[in-house]
Amino acid sequence: MFDSPLNLTLGLLSGLVFGFLLQKGRVAKYHVILGQFLFRDWTVMKVMLTATAVGAIGVWAMIAMGMATLQIKTAAFAPVILGSILFGAGMALFGYCPGTGVAACGEGRRDAMVGVAGMLAGAFAYVAVFPLLQDFTKAWGDAGKVTLPQLLGASPWMYVAVLAAIALLVRVFAEPRQGVSP
Amino acid sequence: MINPLKMKSWSPYIVGAGIGLLSWFTFASAGHPIGVSTTFEHTAAMTGRAIAPQVEQQNPYFAKKRAEGRPPRIDWQWMLVLGVFAGAWLSARLGKDRTPQSVPPLWRWRFGNSVGKRFAAAFAGGALMMFGARLAGGCTSGHGISGTLQLALSSWIFVAGLFASGALMALLLFGKEGRRHV
Numbered sequence: 001m002f003d004s005p006l007n008l009t010l011g012l013l014s015g016l017v018f019g020f021l022l023q024k025g026r027v028a029k030y031h032v033i034l035g036q037f038l039f040r041d042w043t044v045m046k047v048m049l050t051a052t053a054v055g056a057i058g059v060w061a062m063i064a065m066g067m068a069t070l071q072i073k074t075a076a077f078a079p080v081i082l083g084s085i086l087f088g089a090g091m092a093l094f095g096y097c098p099g100t101g102v103a104a105c106g107e108g109r110r111d112a113m114v115g116v117a118g119m120l121a122g123a124f125a126y127v128a129v130f131p132l133l134q135d136f137t138k139a140w141g142d143a144g145k146v147t148l149p150q151l152l153g154a155s156p157w158m159y160v161a162v163l164a165a166i167a168l169l170v171r172v173f174a175e176p177r178q179g180v181s182p
Numbered sequence: 183m184i185n186p187l188k189m190k191s192w193s194p195y196i197v198g199a200g201i202g203l204l205s206w207f208t209f210a211s212a213g214h215p216i217g218v219s220t221t222f223e224h225t226a227a228m229t230g231r232a233i234a235p236q237v238e239q240q241n242p243y244f245a246k247k248r249a250e251g252r253p254p255r256i257d258w259q260w261m262l263v264l265g266v267f268a269g270a271w272l273s274a275r276l277g278k279d280r281t282p283q284s285v286p287p288l289w290r291w292r293f294g295n296s297v298g299k300r301f302a303a304a305f306a307g308g309a310l311m312m313f314g315a316r317l318a319g320g321c322t323s324g325h326g327i328s329g330t331l332q333l334a335l336s337s338w339i340f341v342a343g344l345f346a347s348g349a350l351m352a353l354l355l356f357g358k359e360g361r362r363h364v
Contacts, residue, residue: 003257010212011258015265017204023273025197030286035364037352043194048326050198055331058206068209072334073319080336083318084343090311092351094304097322098218106270108282111304118308123226126316130243147333159333171195
């Protein structure tokens with residue numbers, strides 16, 4: 001019923017930092033999320049791109065040193081593609097994603113609290129219809145738990161370098177008033 | 183010198199880097215990628231089981247998750263989600279950035295003042311979003327950050343799908359004029 005006390009504590013600590021960062025990053029705000037979907041506010045993409053680029057460096061280094069293993073989801077095309085479409089539509093209607101929605105509750109946003117209740121309802125619906133979804137899972141094939149380097153070739157570090165380069169270029173050229181030096 | 187913890191917001195690049203570094207920590211300390219939506223699925227399953235214990239036998243969901251070694255329980259990620267709420271609350275408090283609001287201004291501009299209408303949309307959006315997340319196996323945290331940094335094919339497909347769908351939904355909801363009212 002319960003994970004180990006150590007894991008529970010590590011989870012809580014990690015969440016505290018994550019929630020703090022999300023709120024400081026302004027992504028627990030309706031107008032920032034919708035602003036991104038309307039291509040008026042690029043905060044969401046800046047945060048996600050930077051997180052991916054920085055995260056990739058450390059995680060792939062740990063994988064190379066045998067200190068971490070990949071934990072990714074299978075590329076079952078039907079549920080992933082359809083799920084992403086439902087997710088995006090729901091996120092634009094709600095105005096938050098699951099993480100930022102919970103964080104927005106911390107900001108006191110009442111609509112986020114209602115949306116979190118909705119998220120529970122959606123999860124309930126998923127578990128309830130789970131038996132009916134099993135055939136659908138493989139409907140368009142499943143490429144498995146495959147990474148881009150495995151699929152397209154080249155070392156993971158090439159992809160990590162490309163991500164880092166893009167993040168750096170965005171920071172340098174998308175923030176003209178801030179310049180290059182911190 | 184202003185205490186950074188008391189600032190209203192941080193650069194999205196700093197926040198993104200922080201989340202990236204947090205990923206290093208979660209992989210190293212607990213062997214887990216950052217994620218949020220699994221917790222909602224597990225909570226729904228545990229709640230369903232508490233209300234109607236017979237579902238454990240009737241719904242193959244429970245047997246499948248046990249076989250995968252991931253039965254629904256209070257675990258690392260559950261505490262992370264709890265931590266996100268607490269961390270965001272703390273951040274909003276320190277930064278005096280609380281928003282006790284029910285109807286965001288952009289929403290009001292298009293759909294009016296009705297709290298009921300906004301709450302209905304938030305609930306429906308949250309439900310749709312979470313159903314899509316569990317279908318796809320993750321959300322903006324699990325797929326969008328953790329999966330993309332691990333270069334998972336499933337996650338990069340998910341991100342493309344969510345942004346395309348979200349942008350379309352935002353356009354349907356607010357039209358091109360909405361950009362001026364973000």
